[in-house]
Amino acid sequence: MQRYLWTIVAVLAAAAIALLVVEVVHRVIRRLGRRSLLMTELTQHAHRSFQVAATVLAVQFAVRFSTGYAVGTEWRQVLLHILVLTVIATAAWLVAALLVVAEDTALARFRVDVPDNRHARRVRTQVVMLRRLTIAVIVVLTVGVMLMTFPAVRGIGAGVLTSAGVVGVVAALAAQSLLGNVFAGLQLAFSDAVRLDDVVVVEGEWGRIEELTLSYVVVQIWDDRRLILPTSYFTSTPFQNWTRTEAAVLGTAEFDVDWSVPVQAMREELRRLVESSELWDGRVCVLQVTDATGGTIKVRALVSAANAGSLWDLRCLVREHLVAWVRDHRPTAMPRMRAEVGDAGSDLAWQWVQPRRPVRRLGDGDVPDDARIFGGSDDGDARSEAFVGPDEPVEARR
Structure with a gap:
């Protein structure tokens, strides 16, 4: 009984000393590392695992050196085996915590709350994937090391290794x-x-x-x-x-209108709209006639935005505004099926409605920037150099 009490006292003393040492180290690191992100992460994420691992290791040493080798052999071996398994598990926990601290410290250098965050998102993706992989490897290795502490498992290890090839293929x-x-x-x-x-x-x-x-x-x-x-x-x-190289994207809004639509006036209205909207990033604003079949023409407005969410709202805004503009200011340009009966001079009132305001006329050879995708501006010239191929670019639905 005296030896048992001595073992209990030794275990409690070792645990208390380990907890005291860990607490002192924790406070020193927290005081010295107020301006260090690495030290701060260590005190926050690795403190608990370090505390448990140090305590279990101290208890193991106390039991090993306080019980001797000849007294209570059976219960001593069982207790020490349990403590060894616990030490292995807590050590794996500490290693995983240290890896998480290192990964979080590396991620803190790359901010994702900035407009150009492509590189930061790439690093973050790789670090997160490595974190999952390393934790999985640590768990597998820990379980393997714990199993190898059992003599029966070590005994069948040779037989398992001889059939590892077949088992590997089946697995x-x-x-x-x-x-x-x-x-x-x-x-x-x-x-x-x-x-x-x-x-x-x-x-x-x-x-x-x-x-x-x-x-x-x-x-x-x-x-x-x-x-x-x-x-x-x-x-x-x-x-x-959509954000493979950058967050800024292009989007379209298409309209089927009558042949009588004043394209240049519609183009100027599009420019006025996007310049008054905070959704437009100022890069691309183009309106073109992309098709003319079936009694109507297809007008496509191409606009740009800083990100996909803003582009969606901007495309909806362009559709709503230009539909209202055609309806209120150019009603004759609304798509319709008609059979013409009258003189060829188009003098009847229903055949032609004069525009309410004069439309600015362009000079000979003067092509506005808003009528070009692949040219007419620095951005358009760069796009023309990048998309060298067919005479007519493939229509994009998005």
Whole structure:
């Protein structure tokens, strides 16, 4: 009984000393690291794991040196084995906490709340994927080391290793889909094909990459729905990434109007509208006639915005305003099917309505910037150099 009491006292003393030392170290690091992000992260995220690991290790040493080797052999071995398993688990917890601290410190250098955050989102995606992978590896290694402390497991280890090739093949075939998603997740993280907060169009849905894991990707749809896809989808299926190089994007609004529409007046109205809106980023404002068949012409307004959300609102604003403008100021330009009966001079009132205000006429060879996509401005010239190919660009639906 005296030896048991001595063991209990030794364990309590060791635990108290360990807790005291950890607390002193914690306070010193917190005081010295007030201006250091790394020290602050250590005190916040690694304190608890360090405290538990140090306490368990101190208790193990107290039990080992206070019980001796000849007294109470059976219960001593069981207790020490349990303490060894606990030390392994707490050490893995501490290592994982230190890795998380290092990753959080690295992420703090890259801000995502700035307009040009493409590089920061790329680094954040890679770090998050590495964090998930490293934690999974730590858990697997910890379980393996804990199992190897059992003599029975060590005894069958040789037999397991001899059949490792067959087992590996069977496991690879059984987990083919899972492993494919894991490798696809790593490929996405380091190929820069898609990043967190990227705006994408998948399965006909427009949304934002909300979460990217080793096995699946969560896309937040614009109406707050969540589309969950396996990571292998993004490596095997074409998809649209609107923010692959930058957040600024272009969008269109198309109108079917009558041949009598004054295109230049409509172009000037579009320019006036976007210049008065905070949604426009000042890059592109173009209005062109892209088709003229079936008794109507198709007028397309191309505008730009700083991000996909602003572009959506801007496109809706352009549609609403120009529809109202055609209805109120150019009613004869509204699309209609008609059969003409009258003189060819178009002198009848229903055949022609004079515009309410004069339209500015352009000189010979004078083409306004708002009538060109691939030219007429610095941005248009750069786009013309980038898109060298067919004489007529492919129509974009978005």
